Amino acid sequence: MLLTERADRLFAGMTIAGYAIGAAEGILYLRGEYAYLRAFLEDVLTTRYRDHLLGAAILGKTGFDFDIRIQMGAGAYVCGEETALISSCEGLRGDPKTRPPFPAQKGYLGLPTVVNNVETLCCVPKILEEGPATFGGHGSPGSSGTKLLSISGDCSRPGIYEVEFGIPLTEVLTLAGADDAIAVQVGGPSGQLIGPKDYARKICFDDLATGGSIMTFGPGRDVLKTAACFMDFFVDESCGYCTPCRVGNVLLKDRLERIRAGRGEPGDLDYLQRLGTTVKTASRCGLGQTSANPILTSLANFRPRYEEMVKAHQDGFNPSFDVRAAVSEAEGIAGHSSVIYPQPIEER
């Protein structure tokens, strides 16, 4: 929305940032999904060059030279991670880089680089125009200003909202018409899945941190399915560089699916907790360090739902192995059902 409605403000923010740090070049990294915006954004840039708001000697000030170009990405989630974004800009695989050195020391092409998101840069011209006191007058201590929230899911008024930082989640849910939410995902897939007992908490850096994504889940939704969808997403979006993220997410997903299929056992909850903690602790970048959150936060906040699925059977035997599924292929080849596990083929 900021790119379509406030592109000028973004480019002004980038130009000011360039002036502040003495940079000569700015890059807008536009992921593939937004390729349709490119022509529009190029037009905005052209106008800014024409008006001497970009290029050499900006607004007649000698030595204030700044160019902005648009770099297209291919749409990998991990390229939102700042060092992977830089790799992608350099024409490399979109893999995160080893830190240190941090981008401010050695970033794009080995040069000192500042990476900020669109919303942050759009705040800059406002702060300069209206003064820091006005900006600081909004929000809560430690989280100044306003925040854009993209609210989706089971709600009667989905959309993009600008709210005061520090707003309680209950108020956000009322705004969007999601008062009956049984669960809310705050902060996108890598954020946290929380339940009604946490709805009084506040949207801010120190409490419920979010880049802006709020997804609401109404009555009838299954939090295990929600977690499974997010794990699918992380298995897809892992770059595969480090072991815990590349392998751990697959293992987490597989065990969650086993639980969902009714073949879980009580020990599976400790298994998920342990594995998830290892992935979180040992992963190389922010993606892996947060990819277990769908499972870890749903385990913490919706544990009864998991427990219901992994109840010990009365005879003490929990069939984690599905013998019917295992023999089905052989049955198909043999043309008759198993003699030991007799269940007619047509009933499957």
Place this chain on the structure above:
Amino acid sequence: MSDTVALTIDNVQLQGRPGQTILEAADEAGIYIPRLCHLKGLQPFGSCRVCTVLVNGRPQAACTQPISPGMVIESSTEQVREIRKDLIDMLFVEGNHFCMFCERSGNCELQAMAYRFGISAPRYPFLFPSRAVDASHPDIMIDHNRCIRCARCVRASRDLDGKEVFGFVNRGPHKELAVNAAARLVDTTVDVTDQAMNVCPVGALLKKRTAYVVPIGRRKYDHTPIGSEIEGARSQ
């Protein structure tokens, strides 16, 4: 700038030199931090995460993290050991590692690491991926079933041989080693005398007709655990 950097690893005080990584400083002090992707002489890569340590309570890869004064590092605590065991298990289950009939058995760093950690079977289920073997080259073969994506061959070919024979393709669990040709190793500039041929920690990149030159029982890790060459330096 001082020419030494004081830090502690598992309550042992040591002096490193500015610019060293935690792993390099530990090696010099005779403290072995387990590692698989790292190899002295190659650029640190930080992919296996087996060298994970806690630095003032925060997890870091010892092979890429530079030392700084006053660092308090935990390496052989129970918590760190359990993380490493998880990672070693993951490397086993994501590939197809059959030690009993692998020609690298006894010289394999992954196998040796499992023995060092007392792992007899991984705690995670095997994923049994379908992976290929490239035996197109007359002197060299790649068995992708055993590759752990450590990039040692990638780095050695690029930085030591000046060739870039190897690289990675695909993402996530599908990330795999590839060669710099349309498809096959035989179409690359690789040569059996390349440095890249001496760095594979597992049985993925192999020289043909050398499998049993050293018989089992007389191999590198048959009698001494991996890491003892570094720990041995400490006692002397």
